[in-house]
Amino acid sequence: MKRILSVALALAVLGGAARAVEFTRDQAGRIAKAVGTLLDQVHYKRVRLDDTIAEMHLTNYVNALDFNHMIFLQSDVDEFLAKYGKELDNLTNKGDAEPAYAIFERYLKRLDACLGRLPALLKAKHDFTQDEKFIAQRNKLPWPKNEAESAELWRQRIKFELLNGRLTDETPEKTADKVTKRYARLQKNMKQFDASDILQTYLSALGMAFDPHSGYMAPQDAKNFAIHNVDLKLNGIGALLGQDPDDDYTRIKGLTPGGPAELGKQLKPNDKIVAVAQGEAEPVDCVGMKLSEVVDMIRGKKGTEVRITVIPADAVSESERKVVRIIRDEIKLKEQYAYARIIDHVTADGKRQQLGVIELPQFYKKCAADVEKLIVRLQKEKVTGVILDLRRNGGGLLNEAVELTGLFIKKGPVVQVRQARQIEVLEDEDGRVTYDGPLMVLVGHHSASASEIVAAALQDYGRALIVGDLATHGKGTVQTLYPLASFMGTRQVADPGELKFTISKFYRIAGGTTQKHGVTPDIILPNVLDFLETGEAYLPNVLEADNIPPAKYQRADRVNGGLDQLRKNSSARITKDKDFAYIREDIELVKKQRADKTISLNEQQRVQEKKDIEARNEARRKERDARPVSADKVFLVKTETVDKNQPLIAVQPPKPAPTTAKGKDAAAKAKAATPASKPAKAPEDGEELEDTTDAGKAIIDVYLREALNILSDYTVQQAKGGRGEIVAVPRQ
Structure with a gap:
């Protein structure tokens, strides 16, 4: 058979751990120029990188950062359009990627301003008897015109969050704490974006101006793509990792059957990882580190040793530590x-x-x-x-x-x-x-x-x-x-x-x-x-x-x-x-x-909606059980x-979970939870997967x-x- 093109021709040999790459601004510009040149010359669509593509590129990038149109102001977007709308093509061809970083800096500034309102909004008295409406999915609506309109949107958003807490019988203090931690995690994650993260978002926005399936992958993501979509194997310890919004720890979420971590029987689900060391090298503290960076340190060449310092899940005190030595092996993603x-x-x-x-x-x-x-x-x-x-x-x-x-x-x-x-x-x-x-x-x-x-x-x-x-x-x-x-x-x-x-x-x-x-x-x-x-x-x-x-x-x-x-x-x-x-x-x-x-x-209306949902679900459950x-x-x-x-x-x-008051309460809370606005990305080594x-x-x-x-x-x-x-x- 003739050589066949593939949907994902990413067959690079993965000889070791993928390490995050921190590009300089000059390097970012050179990469941007290469991406722009290739898309201009070899993309199937055969359209030129011109002013039309530049405007779509800008729109895509701003939407990628602020999908729900809650962070930027309309004046920001108008300013970006006036300054870059017909220039991104020229700047890209010159090897200049500075707009990516300038717009991202503005995003962080606006995010800080928006989240700075949270303490007062969480303490404020909200009237849940009013017939007020809120639109959670705003990606097709305009950005707020000014600070006053932005403040009003966030008032509604926090009122919506607090009402969800009331519907699940949480105390106001608990709801406020959860909301605070959730947005603090968002703020922290965005501030942890490095130059390659920003460049990937920016150049993927350029690729999507040609069609929705074109984009740029920084080195780390390119290797992860090959692992999870082509080879279905990697070299590591066979542990699923994740991070909770409540603290800065990376946790063991599960162990791959037959993997080194599971066979070693020293790591357990919910162990907190505090440091990672390569062989006999000094441990690197990873509390507060991005999940992808922790994953990178744990991956490595087959047959090499990694030392992981954890707080055991059953530890009596946070001061308790255990060092686990594991020899990496090939992990097949059998799920x-x-x-x-x-x-x-x-x-x-x-x-x-x-x-x-x-x-x-x-x-x-x-x-x-x-x-x-x-x-x-x-x-x-x-x-x-x-x-x-x-x-x-x-x-x-x-x-x-x-x-x-x-x-x-x-x-x-x-x-x-x-x-x-x-x-x-x-x-x-x-x-x-x-x-x-x-x-x-x-x-x-x-x-x-x-x-x-x-x-x-x-x-x-x-x-x-x-x-x-x-x-x-x-x-x-x-x-x-x-x-x-x-x-x-x-x-x-x-x-x-x-x-x-x-x-x-x-x-x-x-x-x-x-x-x-x-x-x-x-x-x-x-x-x-x-x-x-x-x-x-x-x-x-x-x-x-x-x-x-x-x-x-x-x-x-x-x-x-x-x-x-x-x-x-x-x-x-x-x-x-x-x-x-x-x-x-x-x-x-x-x-x-x-x-x-x-x-x-309106709380009364939402309570009735909740009762209707619960009654409908309960009737269905009883019919199915019978x-x-x-x-x-x-x-x-x-x-x-x-x-x-x-x-x-x-x-x-x-077997279905027994129907108890506690079970009903958990189900009600799940129903009241707000769905994610966008689908989650493909899991990396260590991230939570669905039940298989x-x-x-x-x-x-x-x-x-x-x-x-x-x-x-x-x-x-x-x-x-x-x-x-x-x-x-x-x-x-």
Whole structure:
């Protein structure tokens, strides 16, 4: 197969710990010039770095710093536009990145002023009987005109925070303390931004002026990207780290099973890290240090020693210390590996049926080989159908998507890639078919890029039934990571970082595109996300959708004309299903919230809203608790299960927490919590990850449950109707 471009071509060897790089202003300017030149010359869009791009660059940067439009004043933004709006392109071409630092300094000044109001606002008497409204999400609203308007916005914000505390029965003192610590953490984090952090934010804003997937990665972030999106391994101790807003300590949040820290049995969750030393070197105090810097010190070359000084979680006094010596080793991020489940499924007529579900979180190196070995094991266990679950898969390596698609087709084109002057057809050429049985691809709004390539190709071939949300994400572009050292050398900057930029668009073999529109499933299941502004089409500066001629391929229509019946059966089940009834109720609530995005600051109204939510949730809980236990049984198949030829692992979902007054109170507090305005970034070594326990993998959610029912119907159709006819589709 020809050399294939990848969505994330970051294959640098990670020989040691990534160290934060502090650029000088001169070095920052040189890097900015290199980034500007490359985007101007090689970005797929082929637009010049001109005044139009400069204005978008500035807007993106200001929004990146102040996403919710609560910190800057409108006069600041107007001043930036007048001074830099049509000059950032010229300054970038001259190697001048000073605007990045000047604007950031203004941000810090305004942040200090805003947070300086907190003590008085937290002590002030607020009238919670007024019919006052607050808009929490202000990213599409203007910045405050002046100090008076800013003060009013922050009064409303703090009133909103205090009301949330009252709704969860906190004392005013406790709420005030939590709010103070939360904003103190924000202030501290922003003041810890170094030159490379600021430059990364600034140049990523430039990249996003070309399209939303282009940006700059400082050396540390480029290495982390490769670790978490390509290699899925690093050299370290296997500990998940995190920081709480209540103090300046980095804590052990969890230990990776089989890692050096877990095997050593000396570190425990909630241990506080106070110092880190390399071998016999002097310890470096890390209290108050940025999490990323602590992580960097703990990572290192395989076989080397790191000494970590901690305050044990069960310490009686903060003065208690323990030094733990650990030899670093290679840590595989197995929570991102593909895995499979065999569902011993009970059909509507009471019969048992073995169905396979393969979960692939992302397209990492050699993931197609992992999926293949899982499929072989599923076939050995005599499954009658397979679901490839890509609902949470945001993409990855394009060549892996091509190889994975090839597991289900004999040979032929998988995706068409258009660069500036040519169209390349990427094909599966080996002629082998690993699995030829009934196949479904389960997708959602978070299925993006490489996931959409697989779903679109299998849909175009008629090889798989596609089921899921109204549409997938809609990312039909390909990016590469380009080391800037290859362009500007290393004499003036040892490691200038990497530029991620769009180099091509991909198209379906039928000639259409997934760009903006995504993949539309054959059978659509209702989802609240269908009514939220999520997906490529809602991002700024997206590349437009278009079409090219289809590739030459043979379509195998495995549905055999039975799609209408499958839809009819699914619709009938969904109409009667209580969980989907709850989803329809939630959709109506979301529609109302989108029509009126304000939040009441009237306590009586909010109390009633809270009671309504609690009553609705309690009614749903009681109805669910009264249901008979599902007869379906779940068996887990991991890649290591296959490698070691181990027996299947029977898993049970976690038991629900007992319903107590304390439990209800905790649930109420969770409901009152304010959601984050932006999604969290991908976790670094040590940061908290979502629950990936075996018990969690035993849960069959409402969408997977219906997908299993559809697959069951599909297998019956396949058994009755044969394989379907092969139809040649010529290239136009």
